[in-house]
Amino acid sequence: LSYMTHPERATHRLKDVVEEVFGHKMVKYAQVKKPGELFGEDIHKYNADDSLWQYRLFANEYPTLQSDPYMERVYWHLECALLPIIVEMEATGIRLDLDFLARQEVKIRTRLAQIDDDVRTMTNVPGVDLNSSAQKAKLLYEVMGLSTERSTLGKSGQWSVGKKVLNQMKTDHPVVPLLLERAHLAKLIDGFIDKLPDYTEFDGKIHPNFNAASKEEDGEWSTATSRLRSSKPNLQNQPPELRAAFVADPGCVLIDADYDGLEFRMAGVIAEMYLGKSVIAANVAAAACKSG
Numbered sequence: 001l002s003y004m005t006h007p008e009r010a011t012h013r014l015k016d017v018v019e020e021v022f023g024h025k026m027v028k029y030a031q032v033k034k035p036g037e038l039f040g041e042d043i044h045k046y047n048a049d050d051s052l053w054q055y056r057l058f059a060n061e062y063p064t065l066q067s068d069p070y071m072e073r074v075y076w077h078l079e080c081a082l083l084p085i086i087v088e089m090e091a092t093g094i095r096l097d098l099d100f101l102a103r104q105e106v107k108i109r110t111r112l113a114q115i116d117d118d119v120r121t122m123t124n125v126p127g128v129d130l131n132s133s134a135q136k137a138k139l140l141y142e143v144m145g146l147s148t149e150r151s152t153l154g155k156s157g158q159w160s161v162g163k164k165v166l167n168q169m170k171t172d173h174p175v176v177p178l179l180l181e182r183a184h185l186a187k188l189i190d191g192f193i194d195k196l197p198d199y200t201e202f203d204g205k206i207h208p209n210f211n212a213a214s215k216e217e218d219g220e221w222s223t224a225t226s227r228l229r230s231s232k233p234n235l236q237n238q239p240p241e242l243r244a245a246f247v248a249d250p251g252c253v254l255i256d257a258d259y260d261g262l263e264f265r266m267a268g269v270i271a272e273m274y275l276g277k278s279v280i281a282a283n284v285a286a287a288a289c290k291s292g
Contacts, residue, residue, distance in 0.1 A: 001057075001058060001061050001062065001065065001075065002017050002057075002061060004065060004071060004074070004075055004079065005061050005064040005065055006061075006064075014026070014050070014053065014054065014057070015028070017057060018053045018056075018057055021057065021060060022053075022056070022057075022060075024053065026049050026050070026053055027045055027046050027049040027050075028046075029046055031046070032045055032046045086210050086228070089210055090207055090208065090209065090210060091207065092205075093201070093203070093205035093206055093207040093208075094205060094206055094208075094235070094246050094247075095204055095205050095206075095246070095247050095248070095249060096196060096197070096199075096200050096204065096205065096206055096245055096246065096247075097244070097245045097246070097247045098197060098200075098204075100244060100245045100247075101193050101196065101197065101242070101245050104188075104193060104241065104242060104245070105189065105193050108185050108188055108189055108193070109189070111181075111185060112182060112185050112186065112189075115130075115178050115181060115182045115185075116130055116182075118178060119175055119178055119179070119182075122174065122175055122178075123139060123143060123144060123175060125139060125143055130179070130182060131186075133158065133161055134158055136161045136179065137158050137159045137160075137161050140159075140161060140169075140173075140175075140176075141159050144173060144175070146169065146172050146173060146176075147172070150165060150168040150169060151165045152165070161179070163180065163183060166179055166180050166183075167180065188239060188241060188242065192238065192239060192242055193242070195233065196233065196242075196245070199232065199233050206233065206235075208230045208231060208232055208233060208234075208235055209230070209231045209232050210228045210229070210230055211228065211229050211231060
């Protein structure tokens with residue numbers, strides 16, 4: 001409701017909106033729960049405060065929605081209708097194949113070790129630590145003498161060896177593509193393989209959060225177009241190499257569905273009413289040829 005009536009708000013968390021609108025600081029969970037307790041002794045105060053201010057906030061915001069019959073209809077027939085579906089999605093979760101992740105980790109770590117050996121042999125620098133940006137910079141720009149023309153100098157006085165820079169240097173020396181591959185593989189280990197198992201619960205599944213208008217602990221908002229954003233973890237940015245780790249329950253299948261340009265098709269149908277099919281087709285063809 002807050003997102004629909006005031007999309008410009010910096011946050012839509014209940015406690016933040018209540019403080020903004022009413023100037024009231026709500027009871028926080030940490031205030032009623034002591035370390036080591038499953039439920040705080042005064043948990044009822046937290047629950048009562050939540051219930052009371054949700055009611056007051058709704059009573060305050062809803063008249064704004066009522067002033068626009070179209071938005072009111074969207075709220076009840078779309079936004080609210082989606083809530084039980086989202087709750088069911090989160091409760092159902094998705095199963096994680098830990099054995100697959102373990103096999104992938106072995107393959108990736110074997111390849112990483114091979115890359116390290118190859119780089120040290122090719123550069124004749126056996127002791128270089130390829131996990132260290134400083135040592136990689138020294139290896140490339142001082143030991144090997146590669147140009148810093150496409151690099152940038154950081155505040156620490158160190159030349160960059162980031163992905164963007166190395167991509168521009170791929171043809172400068174055979175070591176550079178190996179360092180790019182190594183960075184990608186290391187990210188698979190550190191960013192995904194090591195972290196995904198931590199999200200599994202007692203049923204062997206991950207139960208992510210799906211948000212349309214909320215800010216997560218990583219500081220990022222859901223998409224500006226209100227499409228659902230998955231978090232804890234973000235299932236929408238899983239690398240192709242690891243997507244097979246997400247498996248269906250016995251007797252079920254996973255379906256990968258895509259809108260296949262639905263937005264463009266809808267725009268075309270609407271525009272055809274005013275411009276005609278031949279004009280739309282001609283304009284699209286011209287734009288495609290120009291961009292190509």
